[in-house]
Amino acid sequence: MSAQDKDIQALVEGEELAAAAEAGELVFGETVDADAVLPSSADEDPYVVTTVRLRQSQKQRAEQIAKQRGIEVTKLLRGYIDVGLxxxxxxxxxxxxxxxxAMASLPPLPRTA
Incomplete structure (x- = not known):
């Protein structure tokens, strides 16, 4: 399990968050059909090879960020493209x-006995 997965698990397992979820108090937006908005699986949407010209400084910065995050440059760039799209x-x-x-900035929920 990655550090990010552990952070998410700790966040989800938080006592206050769990209590709010059980009480139906957690609302992040309108209800959506997950199948309609989540990306399809890799089998349904295969990768394609694409050439993109970057300035030298862009490539170097992308490589630095990817290295800091412990991911490949291609994964970093795909993520940026997904956000832009x-x-x-x-x-x-x-x-x-x-x-x-955002979760950390939420005020604590009142505790009930």
């Missing part, structure tokens, strides 16, 4: 870091 649609894609910051 989502901005043109009525999608709700957010980064894990943004989600974590």
């Amino acid at each position: 989502a901005e043109t649609e009525t999608d709700y894609m957010v980064s894990y870091a943004d989600l974590k910051r």
Whole structure:
């Protein structure tokens, strides 16, 4: 299990978050059909080879960021493209870091006996 998965698991297992979910108090937006908005599996949407020209500084910066995150440059660039494409649609894609910051900024729920 990756560090990110462990962070997500800890967040989900949090006592206050679980209590809010059970009480039906957790609302992030409208209800959507997950099959309609989630990307299809790799079998249904195969990768294709594409050439993109980058400036030297762009390539070097992308390589630095990918190395810091422990991922391949291609995965980093695909993620950036997905975010850019989502901005043109009525999608709700957010980064894990943004989600974590938003959850951390929520006020604590009142405890009930």
